Amino acid sequence: MKVFNYFHPLVWSILLGTIFTRAASFMTIPFLALYLHNELNASPVLIGVTLGAAQLFATFGGIFGGFLTDKLGRKLVIIVTIFVWSGVFIGFAIVQSVILIAVLSSLNGLCRSFFEPATQALMIDFTEKEKRRRLFSIRYTSINIAGVIGPVLGVWISSLSDAVMPFIITGIMYAAYGFVLIVLLNHFEMRQQIAAERQTLPQMLRVVGTDTKLLLLLAGGVLISLGYSQYDSTLPQLVNLSVEEGVQLYSVLLVVNAAIVLLLQLPISVYTEKISAFKSLSFGMCFFASGFILFNISSSWTLFIVAMIVFSIGEIFAFPMMNAMIEEIAPDTQKATYLGASQLKNIGGFIGPIFGGWLLTHFVGEVYFVMAVIVLLSLVFYKKALALNKVA
Missing domain, CATH: 1.20.1250.20 (MFS general substrate transporter like domains)
Incomplete structure (x- = not known):
């Protein structure tokens, strides 16, 4: 109870x-x-x-x-x-x-x-x-x-x-x-909580569009989304190219991802409450990058499964923190507006499959090394946003 x-x-x-x-x-x-x-x-x-x-x-x-x-x-x-x-x-x-x-x-x-x-x-x-x-x-x-x-x-x-x-x-x-x-x-x-003075939509868009902290968080989110979009765009293709029965292995990887998230979400979330949101996000990006590198060098079922476990742990550390950090900077009267604006990070989901597909076509051996760099680069934007929030 x-x-x-x-x-x-x-x-x-x-x-x-x-x-x-x-x-x-x-x-x-x-x-x-x-x-x-x-x-x-x-x-x-x-x-x-x-x-x-x-x-x-x-x-x-x-x-x-x-x-x-x-x-x-x-x-x-x-x-x-x-x-x-x-x-x-x-x-x-x-x-x-x-x-x-x-x-x-x-x-x-x-x-x-x-x-x-x-x-x-x-x-x-x-x-x-x-x-x-x-x-x-x-x-x-x-x-x-x-x-x-x-x-x-x-x-x-x-x-x-x-x-x-x-x-x-x-x-x-x-x-x-x-x-x-x-x-x-x-x-x-x-x-x-209602604002003392109601803003019109153009005024609200102007406020949100000029909030540097929000824009930096969104930029970091776009990079993470771009990297994560490889999960269901280029990863199945890479698996199919790398091992026999690649379709079956990819199905197993989906199950492994879901199982790891369900098993470890609660203990990891309890731990992340004891550290800063940025530190949790940093752990997530490090696990993401490590998972990407392991995907890139994998040539067997075992290595791909290990890579997915590492990748899934990164997902647990990172994803809840992305919205949590936006909620923290949002004014009390504009929580929904800022959380709605956070959907703009999904632009990375549009760019990711196209960019990843191009890399897979021309640089098949470097796809996930590039993605590892991209997700780590997101931390630069989150760190800058955090610094501005402390100043404010």
């Missing part, structure tokens, strides 16, 4: 809801490309555009979602978004046009960019400052739990029914969570 008293009941509810909704999403989104190819005969280009649209809208919609959350309140944005999101997944099951699926995919990314900053800001409102790092760590664990459960459920449901059933079930799960949120958010009195 003592564990459950650590956070406010509303925070625990949102964390459980994160597992519930993310598992529902993982039931469908990873298989959307296959659905488009097998059921709608979409071309590879159209599939790429459709999937990329979600990432594009999630990346650039975050700051608008965060602004609306700070301006209109957490409750309104969360409830409206969850029901629109439910409709998006039902839409995936109903429409038969690839163009309309692309529109729905864009809405899916936009909903995520609104819902994520709003729920994170809500949890921050109800969490003491000294507990927020653990909050981000547990939220990250929740997402990884969902990442294990969701795809398995998706495959199982698809095997028992037709291809659209997982989309329908996901839509129903989102709507059900929406009704739960209505009850919860009406039961608890909101604690959002």
